[in-house]
Amino acid sequence: GAGVSQSPSNKVTEKGKDVELRCDPISGHTALYWYRQRLGQGLEFLIYFQGNSAPDKSGLPSDRFSAERTGESVSTLTIQRTQQEDSAVYLCASSPGAGRKNEQFFGPGTRLTVL
Amino acid sequence: GENVEQHPSTLSVQEGDSAVIKCTYSDSASNYFPWYKQELGKGPQLIIDIRSNVGEKKDQRIAVTLNKTAKHFSLHITETQPEDSAVYFCAAGSSGGYQKVTFGTGTKLQVIP
Numbered sequence: 001g002a003g004v005s006q007s008p009s010n011k012v013t014e015k016g017k018d019v020e021l022r023c024d025p026i027s028g029h030t031a032l033y034w035y036r037q038r039l040g041q042g043l044e045f046l047i048y049f050q051g052n053s054a055p056d057k058s059g060l061p062s063d064r065f066s067a068e069r070t071g072e073s074v075s076t077l078t079i080q081r082t083q084q085e086d087s088a089v090y091l092c093a094s095s096p097g098a099g100r101k102n103e104q105f106f107g108p109g110t111r112l113t114v115l
Numbered sequence: 116g117e118n119v120e121q122h123p124s125t126l127s128v129q130e131g132d133s134a135v136i137k138c139t140y141s142d143s144a145s146n147y148f149p150w151y152k153q154e155l156g157k158g159p160q161l162i163i164d165i166r167s168n169v170g171e172k173k174d175q176r177i178a179v180t181l182n183k184t185a186k187h188f189s190l191h192i193t194e195t196q197p198e199d200s201a202v203y204f205c206a207a208g209s210s211g212g213y214q215k216v217t218f219g220t221g222t223k224l225q226v227i228p
Contacts, residue, residue, distance in 0.1 A: 033215075042121075042219060045215065056215065102147055102164070102208075103149070103161045104149075108157055
C-alpha cells in the first residue's frame with residue numbers, strides 16, 4: 001500500500017518568506033509526527049498529533065513554526081519568516097496510534113533551503 | 116525529558132565483519148527501544164525494536180541487546196554487506212499511550228567491499 005508522502009520534495013526560499021510543507025500519512029494511522037533533521041545530524045522532534053487529542057507542540061523551536069492536522073489525515077507544517085538556520089530536511093512520520101504497534105513510518109522528507 | 120547518546124558517530128568495517136553501535140538513555144521510565152536505518156535521500160525505516168521485558172532480540176543478521184540497569188542498548192550487525200551502509204539511529208521512549216521517542220544522533224556505517 002501507499003506509504004507516507006511529503007510535498008514538495010525540495011523547497012528553496014528566500015529569507016523572510018513563509019513556507020508550507022505537506023504530509024500525507026498512511027491511511028488509518030492516528031498518530032503523526034514532524035521532525036527536523038539538519039545536515040549530518042539526528043532527528044529533532046517538533047510536534048506530535050494523536051487522534052483528536054491536543055497536539056504536543058513542545059518541540060517547536062519558535063513561534064514562527066506551527067502545524068495543523070485535519071482529523072486523521074493531511075498535516076501541514078508552516079514556517080513563517082524563514083531564517084537560514086531553518087534550512088534542513090523536514091521529516092513526517094505516521095504510526096497506527098496509542099496502544100498499538102509503535103513503529104513510525106517515515107516519509108522521504110522535504111529538503112528546505114533558505115537563501 | 117529523555118536524553119539519548121549514540122556512539123560512534125561514524126564506523127567503517129570490512130565486508131563480512133561485525134558492526135556494533137551503542138546507545139545510552141537517561142529516563143528509567145523508557146521501555147521501548149527501536150533502531151532505524153536511513154539510506155541516502157530516504158526517511159528512516161524501522162529495522163528492529165526491543166522492549167524492556169527482554170534482554171536480547173535477533174532477526175537474521177541483526178540483534179539488539181538491552182541492559183536496563185545500566186541504561187544502555189546496542190545494535191549488532193554480523194556478516195556485514197555493502198547494502199548495510201547507511202545511517203543508523205537508536206531511540207528510546209514509552210510503549211504506552213503516548214508514543215513519543217527520543218532519537219540518538221546517528222551512526223554513519225560504511226561497509227567496505
